[in-house]
Amino acid sequence: MKPRTKQLNLVLGSRGGVRVSEAVADSESDAVNPRESVERMFRDLRSDRQGLSAREAERRSLVHGSNELQRRRGREWPGEILRQLTHPLALLLWVAAGLAVVSGASPLAVAIVLVILVNAVFAFVQELHAEQAVEALSAFLPATAVVVRDRAEQVVDARTLVPGDVIVLDEGGRVSADARLISGSVQVDLSTLTGESVPVTVSADSTSNAGALVSARDIAFSGTDVLGGKAMGLVFATGMRTEIGRIAALSQRGGRDESPLEKQVKKVAWLIACVAVVMGAAFIPLGSLIAGLSWGDSINFAIGLLVANVPEGLLPIITLALAVGVRTLAKRGALVKRISAVETLGSTSVICTDKTGTLTQNRMRVTRIWMPSDVLTFDADDAATDPWPEGTVPRRLAHAITSCCTAELREGPGDGDECDSGDPTEVALLRAAEYIGEPRNVAIQAHHTIFPFDPELRRMSTVDRVGDRFRIQAKGAPEEILSLCVRIVGSGASEHGLESSERSEVAAVVHRWAREGLRLIAVAERSATAEEVEQLSRRDVECDMTLLGIVAMIDPPRPEVRAAVAKCHTAGIRIIVVTGDHGLTARGIAESVGIGNAGLQVVTGSELEGMSEKDLDRLLYTDNEIIFARSSPEEKLRITDALRAGGYVVAMTGDGVNDAPALRRSDIGVAMGRSGTDVAREAATMVLTDDNFATIVDAVQAGRRVYDNVRKFIVYIFAHATPEVVPFLVYALSGGQIPLPLTVMQILAIDLGTETLPALALGREREEPGLMDRAPRKASQNVVDKAMLVRSWGILGGVSAAAVMVLFMTTLVSGGWTFGADVSSGALEHTWKLATTMSFLGIVSCQIGTAVASRTERASLRKIGLFSNRLLLWGIAFEVVFAAVVVTVPTAQRLFGTVSPTWYQVLWLLPLPVLVWGCDEFWRWTRRR
Incomplete structure (x- = not known):
């Protein structure tokens, strides 16, 4: 194949450096398909498993640019200040200042001008917050990366990575660029990109790559955290060409529309201006022809009419009233970055909310364990009780759990979740085992063999030596583990053959609990000889097992959410769940907090992708509440735009990078302050410092109160x-x-x-009685x-x-x-x-x-x-x-x-x-x- 040629326009920088002009629109990586074979990618990127040389990497950095997110050109502040100074109400204040000068009240004119300038600068500073989303995205890129250069591993500045580099991914690190895995496997936290609350295993051997690129299980994406494992990857995209860079571009393209109050205040300003000008102009001939006044006296009295009609204090009063609303919300745990958004909250008619961390506590917890002879129910705080004796079924299950985990419960201040290490699902399992009575981290040891979680097999297993024999423990999806089992434990911890009726009973439990939105993990074990373990493959080791039980986990709903949802329904606010999680899990959480009492429909990402605009409008423009599962950033934007086109005022909640474009595009973007990313916080209009969904409802109530109070003092002034x-x-x-x-x-x-x-x-x-018992007002309402x-x-x-x-x-x-x-x-x-x-x-x-x-x-x-x-x-x-x-x-x-x-x-x-x-x-x- 004849290599493509490119013309590079090199420009000498101000400090003698060399940079590439924007004319370079093409690059080697543009033609690379990350879904093709690794060998084909190596060929297209002109690299190999030994990585690039330092000289070649430096050359490519000139072509591809720095591995960082680029910000679009910032606002032109003089133009923005001028826009604030020429707001209709500001224009009226300018007129009032001029009239004050004419009437001889020069000090008063100076005071009015100061009011105009203070309001303009304050509004401009507030709007600058919305422009910092891309800078926050940069925080997701690590400062350094481990890369293979000149046939040796070395630590380099992450900004110097280029397509063709081979990087090393290790536990506790962060992925520096989009990379196709060429060896090993790692567990990564994709929640910031997909909203998926459960860590995902990406492996070089994975063949499950159907659907969107972000769902590929052999690609590690820039900005995601590595929770476990080790792997090597071939970089195929850097900077703005990465998945996180694409989201940054979407966030930049989203503009900010005026709030309903801003639009209405402009209408009021023009109404006042028209009335003042018409009355003042009409008085001149009226005073001269009917009253017999001189033209000079008629003009002076016309000025008096104008002054009488211009509400000089209206703009500062509105600004200060909204600022008071901002402070009130801050005390309730909601930080509003644009003061006009306080009123917009009051007109919210639809809340599009994420599930993980918003409706839920963002902490996995075991709720029940099914065993053939019993069902264990766990308290909300997993308080320790008297331990089950050794040899009982619960202890056998707890020991299998601790043995088949790579997570660790660590001692620390408060002994809380923040001290633990590893997969949150495994952390929850270990806490359940501790509840049963298994000593903390009793099985922390060098496993003989670990077969890591495989997304295709949907299970993992460990092999440990116990005396002269080996113990095999496995956990995974119930249907997968059940297919490996031929025995089951009885009431006295004895084992017997797994009958078809017992299989049906287990399947019924799995189906019933899954419908409740619980995450289910089956646990099994078996004993093997040294010869079996040493000579057989994974498939042969993971067989003829004994089923110990089914563990049900949930990311529990926040206790305040149910009351908040009920309050939304009373106030005529519809809730739509937009999440990256599975639809069944999202449905269970939604129904548990009262969402969808009048009807709940689950729409998957693939179904949404196949919908026409008319079909989507027909789905959204109803009173039913909806769950959009496995949604992507583009789909969130599409949902937001469709709702806004239908006249709804949309509040979108989110905490991840994937939420940033939709947060920016919605009328009110609500980010989580504790669990949320910097990207979401910067792109949002409001940040919840307590991550409490109920605070959103309090904010809506405060917004309605502010709007009513704005009307009250407009009545007073008029x-x-x-x-x-x-x-x-x-x-x-x-x-x-x-x-x-x-x-x-x-x-x-x-x-x-x-x-x-x-x-x-x-x-x-204070709000009037029944404030939250009325339907939201329309955004077009005057x-x-x-x-x-x-x-x-x-x-x-x-x-x-x-x-x-x-x-x-x-x-x-x-x-x-x-x-x-x-x-x-x-x-x-x-x-x-x-x-x-x-x-x-x-x-x-x-x-x-x-x-x-x-x-x-x-x-x-x-x-x-x-x-x-x-x-x-x-x-x-x-x-x-x-x-x-x-x-x-x-x-x-x-x-x-x-x-x-x-x-x-x-x-x-x-x-x-x-x-x-x-x-x-x-x-x-x-x-x-």
Whole structure:
């Protein structure tokens, strides 16, 4: 075969080094098929079992690049900052700052600009967290690797590995690149790639390579841990060409969409802008043609209308309210990296959850052991009891377990699982043996022979010398072990031939327990002579065995999950299990925690792969809960995209590398903080520090509360637009005969002074009764709807405007004013200032009633309690003090154009809060009825 030629564009680096330009798109490994024979791979990679030379490896590193994950070009921060500065609400704040300058309040304009800048920088920093997933992926690549170079094993920097290298894989290490095994076998933890909770044996002799590449049993993948064994592998992919690199590329391609609140806030901002601009523009001809004002006065009053309509405090209040939600969730064990995601949680309609480590404790535990004469049941904590005597069936089974294991229970602080070494399944078996009474690690010795677990045979065995004979112990899949057995132990530990009826009984137990989602291991043994062991092959050794029992294990569900699932169902949230585990195991766990009570369907990865988009939509767009088993990263992405296309708000949980793209693509990516990988934590929007599924439900509840509270303070802020706008309209429609009831500076004092703290306090309001008993709102539902506008502008704002105008006119008339009289000088000027002061104080007084009324959207104040929100009481107190300063302190009087009212005029303000709240309470009562 004629070798391919390549053109390499070598560029001299800034430090004299040499790098390969991106024009090199081809490489030797691109044509290598890892499923072909090892000899063919050696030929295609131009290597052999003695590895490469150091010079050849250095040459190939120029062609293939460094064995590390490359990050796409980062964000252009000036553009991102500019995007935050031009958000619609930020634009309104810019307008407000400009109007403040025009109105002569330059310090206020500076304060508004600072608010804009702080919000922009804060939002930008929050979004940077989502860009760190690929850097976290790099943590899965070890710093060094053992490689055969120049016909000798040597330790090299893992970044220097190239296709064609021969690497050594040993227990306790981590695979440095995708490699085809050429000798030996190892047990690897593929959970970060496939979600499979059980360690997998990969062997050079394996022939089970059907299905996806990640399921091949003769390939070790970059970033996976070696739990046991030793092997040598031929590297065929490095860097971004590895399986983990492919996932990194998927994670980078996934973009971040705006949250529902971000979209709705933009709509509200444009609504406010349109109303403000239309009213301001309409006032100019209205004031000039109808009221007879000069063009200059008309423009000034139009500016006043704009200031009255622009809620200067809305953006910082929303940001701070969401930040409070972030802190609240952090106390509950949920770290939110993007503050707008707090609200998105509240609209979650589907939770796509992994099984291992999310619904379960991620710790294998033996629950039952079947023996012909008895069934042993184990406590949840495997508490030690009186040991079974030597020679009994349980002790024989326990001894066979400890002998047929390569794991070890180690002493350590707390004597917990973190001190143990080896396969988690074997660790669980050893703990069960210890429970029965077998001394810890009694069988730790140099086995005569170990036949490691074979994925095709689905069993392993060990051969140990006992005196002048040999003891053979085997464990594995029940159907495989049962086929090797010809005898079974009886009640008195005696043995007899295995009858067909007993085989049927064992098969029934296996079927019944498997349907419960239990992982089953059969244990058998036999005695052999030295001649039998030395002369016979594995197949001949593993025969004529005696069945001792069937061990049932489970990765137990978290105790809080069942209640959390029930709460999800009450809240109208559907749960879909997306896992790399077997469907039968996943189904058992799901049903045990209450998932699928209304119907549960299991779909395998191969079935999902064969589904058309319409078939998938038809499957997902129902009320049934589903288990997707043996799913791949692409399939998780496909499920997420299909759900989102159907209008669902999706929360995807995960802990492994394989979850990163789907976590990033979903509306809310939820990663596990303890058992999760750095990749998942960086790609996710929220990280559970306690790995507790119940925390997700708490977060959803908190999200709903935040959204409701956002609506509450929007109602509160919008309600003040009416009493602020109506005075200008009265002035214009009267042709200037009625003096202006409110000044621009007084409006700014209300918008940025008196209303801010009560609005923030509404963001801390407790949830209303029945918050988690209602269906999730749709993502398209407007945060500002018709009912809200009727309530804020009509009920609360209308009553407030009427009360304020009554106060203003009463003060004017009582001071000697008559219709059309000039108030620009003389005694009437003081009367007019007093009247505007009363208008200002009247709006503040009505704000108190509005704040109390806004605390609930439908429920009565009696149900939530008048004094349950102490922050609101402090906010109202500040509001009263601030208003008192504005109307009594001489400097503030000159700035805001106010005067001090008399004591009896202050008494006029007292009934206004009750009036405003009472009208709203009556309106809510009619809605409830």
